[in-house]
Amino acid sequence: MVHSVDTQTKERVLIDESVMPIYRELRAEGSSDPEEKPFSTFKDIFMLAACLGFATGRDLQKLPGNTKTDIRETIFSENDLVVLKAIAISHVGDVEVLSTPGEILRIAEGFAHIGISEVKRYLLDTSGLPLWNLVDLVSPATKEGF
Amino acid sequence: MKFEKIAIQNFRQYFGKQEIQFAKEPDRNVTVIHGINGAGKTSFFLAMNWCLYGRTVDDVSIIANVGELMSKEAVEQAATGERVEMTVDLIFSHDERRYTVRRSLGGEKHENGEVMLDDADEFVMMVSSRVDPQAKRVANPLGTMNSILPANVREYFLFDGEKIDNFAKPEASQQVREAIYLVLDIEILERAKDHLDTRAVEYRRQLKQISGGELWELIEQEEQIHKDKTAAENRVTEVESEINSVNNKVAAVDEHLRNIQDARNLQQRRDRLNAELEQRRTELKSTISRLATSASGASAALAIPAIERAITLLDQKRERGEIPSGIRQQFVQDLLEQLNCICGRPFDDGSPEHERLFGLLKSRLPGSIEDDILDTHALLKQIPASIEQRQSALSDLMQQRTNLNQIIEKFEDELDDVGRQLAGSPLEEIGQLEAKRMEYLSDRDQYNLEMGALQQKIDGFDDTLAKLSKEINRAKQEKSAQRLLTKKRDLAQRSADAINEMHQLYADDMRKKIEAKTKEIFGQLIWKEAHFKDVQLGSDYNLSVIDRYGKPARPELSSGERQVLSLSFIAAMSEISEGEAPLVMDTPFGRLSSAHRNSITQVIPELADQLILFVTDEELRDVAESNLKPRIGAEYRLNFEDLTGCTQIEKVS
Numbered sequence: 001m002v003h004s005v006d007t008q009t010k011e012r013v014l015i016d017e018s019v020m021p022i023y024r025e026l027r028a029e030g031s032s033d034p035e036e037k038p039f040s041t042f043k044d045i046f047m048l049a050a051c052l053g054f055a056t057g058r059d060l061q062k063l064p065g066n067t068k069t070d071i072r073e074t075i076f077s078e079n080d081l082v083v084l085k086a087i088a089i090s091h092v093g094d095v096e097v098l099s100t101p102g103e104i105l106r107i108a109e110g111f112a113h114i115g116i117s118e119v120k121r122y123l124l125d126t127s128g129l130p131l132w133n134l135v136d137l138v139s140p141a142t143k144e145g146f
Numbered sequence: 147m148k149f150e151k152i153a154i155q156n157f158r159q160y161f162g163k164q165e166i167q168f169a170k171e172p173d174r175n176v177t178v179i180h181g182i183n184g185a186g187k188t189s190f191f192l193a194m195n196w197c198l199y200g201r202t203v204d205d206v207s208i209i210a211n212v213g214e215l216m217s218k219e220a221v222e223q224a225a226t227g228e229r230v231e232m233t234v235d236l237i238f239s240h241d242e243r244r245y246t247v248r249r250s251l252g253g254e255k256h257e258n259g260e261v262m263l264d265d266a267d268e269f270v271m272m273v274s275s276r277v278d279p280q281a282k283r284v285a286n287p288l289g290t291m292n293s294i295l296p297a298n299v300r301e302y303f304l305f306d307g308e309k310i311d312n313f314a315k316p317e318a319s320q321q322v323r324e325a326i327y328l329v330l331d332i333e334i335l336e337r338a339k340d341h342l343d344t345r346a347v348e349y350r351r352q353l354k355q356i357s358g359g360e361l362w363e364l365i366e367q368e369e370q371i372h373k374d375k376t377a378a379e380n381r382v383t384e385v386e387s388e389i390n391s392v393n394n395k396v397a398a399v400d401e402h403l404r405n406i407q408d409a410r411n412l413q414q415r416r417d418r419l420n421a422e423l424e425q426r427r428t429e430l431k432s433t434i435s436r437l438a439t440s441a442s443g444a445s446a447a448l449a450i451p452a453i454e455r456a457i458t459l460l461d462q463k464r465e466r467g468e469i470p471s472g473i474r475q476q477f478v479q480d481l482l483e484q485l486n487c488i489c490g491r492p493f494d495d496g497s498p499e500h501e502r503l504f505g506l507l508k509s510r511l512p513g514s515i516e517d518d519i520l521d522t523h524a525l526l527k528q529i530p531a532s533i534e535q536r537q538s539a540l541s542d543l544m545q546q547r548t549n550l551n552q553i554i555e556k557f558e559d560e561l562d563d564v565g566r567q568l569a570g571s572p573l574e575e576i577g578q579l580e581a582k583r584m585e586y587l588s589d590r591d592q593y594n595l596e597m598g599a600l601q602q603k604i605d606g607f608d609d610t611l612a613k614l615s616k617e618i619n620r621a622k623q624e625k626s627a628q629r630l631l632t633k634k635r636d637l638a639q640r641s642a643d644a645i646n647e648m649h650q651l652y653a654d655d656m657r658k659k660i661e662a663k664t665k666e667i668f669g670q671l672i673w674k675e676a677h678f679k680d681v682q683l684g685s686d687y688n689l690s691v692i693d694r695y696g697k698p699a700r701p702e703l704s705s706g707e708r709q710v711l712s713l714s715f716i717a718a719m720s721e722i723s724e725g726e727a728p729l730v731m732d733t734p735f736g737r738l739s740s741a742h743r744n745s746i747t748q749v750i751p752e753l754a755d756q757l758i759l760f761v762t763d764e765e766l767r768d769v770a771e772s773n774l775k776p777r778i779g780a781e782y783r784l785n786f787e788d789l790t791g792c793t794q795i796e797k798v799s
Contacts, residue, residue, distance in 0.1 A: 028438075034434055034435050034437075034438035035434060035438075038438040038441060038442050039438075039442045040438075040439070040442065044442045044443060044445070045442075047445045047446075048442075048445035048448070050445075050449075051445045051446065051448040051449040051452075052445075052448055054449065054452055055448050055449070055451065055452075078525070079446065079525070079529070079532070082522055082525045082526055082529065083445075083446045083449050083452075083453065083529070085456070085522050085526075086449060086452045086453045086455075086456035086457075086522075086526055086529075087449060087452045087456075089452075089455070089456040089459055089460070090451070090452040090453075090455040090456050090459075091452075093459065094459070095456075095459055095460055095463055095519055098518050098519055098522060131434070131437065131438055131441065134441045134442065135437065135441045135540060135544065137448070138441055138444040138445065138447045138448065138537070138540070139447075139537060139540065139541070140447075140537055
């Protein structure tokens with residue numbers, strides 16, 4: 001079983017209020033069209049943002065001070081947490097980062113903050129509906145060229 | 147509410163005083179009042195309504211277009227200057243109380259033979275209870291009557307059987323909604339919401355008056371947007387109704403085409419294509435939804451470089467022996483304590499073997515982290531394969547979507563072809579019908595377009611309102627009156643919104659319960675039970691029957707079947723409302739075939755606490771009569787005497 005990170009002080013990831021409109025624009029509400037709002041949770045958008053943020057290779061940024069929305073660590077699945085751990089190990093260059101679960105989430109937050117503008121660029125600012133842009137993004141051909 | 151007795155005096159053709167006792171025992175709860183056409187059934191029915199509510203109450207017309215109510219014979223027999231009076235007394239029980247009500251109206255007979263009636267009738271109500279059997283006058287009889295059975299709810303319990311099919315007519319959705327709202331008291335929630343909305347508007351107005359500058363302007367903007375939003379929402383309701391109406395018209399044209407021999411084959415082909423299209427569209431919708439679920443959880447595909455690098459780092463650690471592959475810390479410690487290698491060979495303290503084991507122990511991370519590293523390593527190794535699987539599933543779904551789109555396009559082309567063939571038919575009637583149909587479809591497109599624009603507008607209003615609300619809060623001045631009004635306004639608006647939400651949930655719940663009950667009762671009453679598969683009461687409050695082909699059968703329902711559907715709906719409302727209410731029906735079976743009459747008479751005594759039927763002999767005979775017989779607790783016959791023009795009530799023994 002994966003060691004739970006909630007034994008540490010940080011039990012949630014924060015999202016800056018300034019980028020919340022992007023999250024809201026992509027999350028399904030009621031009977032909204034999945035082609036326009038393909039995500040059912042903020043958590044999945046956060047995961048995409050974190051992965052894209054890391055992939056940009058840009059330096060990790062500290063989150064602005066006015067963060068408001070948060071996602072509890074318990075919302076993440078075992079696989080999500082393993083991916084976030086991989087990002088943290090890869091970023092720090094040492095597996096010992098696993099001994100500080102709060103740091104894993106802090107790194108994820110930083111990359112998600114960088115990555116959310118990429119999410120907007122790929123899914124919302126590119127022609128076509130967000131769902132099909134997302135399918136292109138996670139399909140093998142795009143991933144290799146990314 | 148349960149009726150016990152009625153006494154009618156000088157009311158229409160009921161000259162003098164006549165009375166009947168109603169059946170009210172649970173196992174014999176049916177009162178049957180026989181009468182041929184013109185014998186006085188409707189007058190009797192009117193007498194009950196007039197007694198309880200008068201001619202009108204709160205703008206609800208109870209009795210209209212029925213001419214004079216005073217008995218002509220009573221007027222004829224009165225001497226000039228003599229006072230003539232008509233009265234109807236009703237005794238009923240409700241909520242463990244016994245009520246006696248009397249409505250009377252009179253006047254003096256003039257020399258010209260006319261009676262100059264009093265300005266208003268007199269309504270008296272007395273009440274007694276088990277605790278206090280002495281009857282006392284009720285101070286507010288109209289209000290009390292309205293709380294027992296509101297005038298606007300009355301028509302769902304005391305109704306004219308010949309008009310009962312109204313609920314099952316295609317254009318009756320508004321009436322069905324109104325009935326549910328009234329009978330189940332949902333209207334109260336709606337009124338509460340309207341009241342709170344009005345209060346919020348009033349507080350906003352007051353706030354505007356005592357505010358100034360920026361806040362004043364913001365509040366004005368907010369008010370204007372609220373108005374614009376309400377106007378847009380009202381238009382949405384209108385457009386929904388227009389779309390509904392257009393759909394009904396298209397269905398009527400389709401039905402017409404089905405009945406024309408030269409168009410039948412093409413129309414049937416269109417029906418089949420439409421059914422296929424609907425199915426494929428549902429499949430496409432589900433495929434897109436699955437695609438969204440799959441793609442939105444596939445972001446790990448973008449983290450492959452990070453995953454590969456993490457695996458490499460973990461492998462390097464393992465190769466360096468810094469992460470023992472599953473060997474527990476305790477086990478290494480045991481080897482050190484026993485000075486014995488795992489192969490059984492002893493080693494000395496300070497030997498290279500001892501140093502190596504000791505080094506491993508020192509370099510090891512705490513036990514729980516070690517577990518985490520091992521598990522993370524194992525899970526990371528699995529992720530590339532799981533990404534591949536997900537990508538392969540995505541690819542399959544995309545292929546499925548392409549196939550479905552192609553099939554849908556093919557069906558749409560075929561439908562266009564059917565339309566073209568019908569439009570170009572050499573038979574003028576068919577061509578005209580198809581042209582009309584295309585016109586309706588074009589109207590529907592326009593309405594749908596307008597609906598989209600309205601929804602967009604409403605979303606925009608919501609966004610602006612949310613922003614304005616923030617700005618208003620920011621600009622709020624510190625004056626205590628303003629603060630108080632702002633709080634009141636917010637509270638009223640929030641309460642209105644909360645009640646609105648609750649009201650919608652409750653109304654929806656009630657609608658679903660009534661739908662299920664109507665379906666159950668309709669199944670018991672209809673003789674073509676196998677043909678009609680379902681009864682639906684949609685969110686648009688359209689009451690529809692679904693046939694064995696899964697299609698709405700309402701356009702083809704006979705008037706008798708419509709009557710059965712309406713009756714099922716009324717009985718369902720009565721049952722769901724859980725109130726004790728009688729069903730009083732004037733000529734209920736007139737338009738029904740014997741099969742329906744037979745099944746209804748078998749079931750209906752169970753559907754109401756008390757049943758009062760005004761029937762002709764033709765309506766109630768043979769099997770229907772014998773079905774009701776064991777449940778009849780009182781039976782009367784109305785005998786019209788041709789010589790006097792009056793009706794005498796005779797008890798049937």
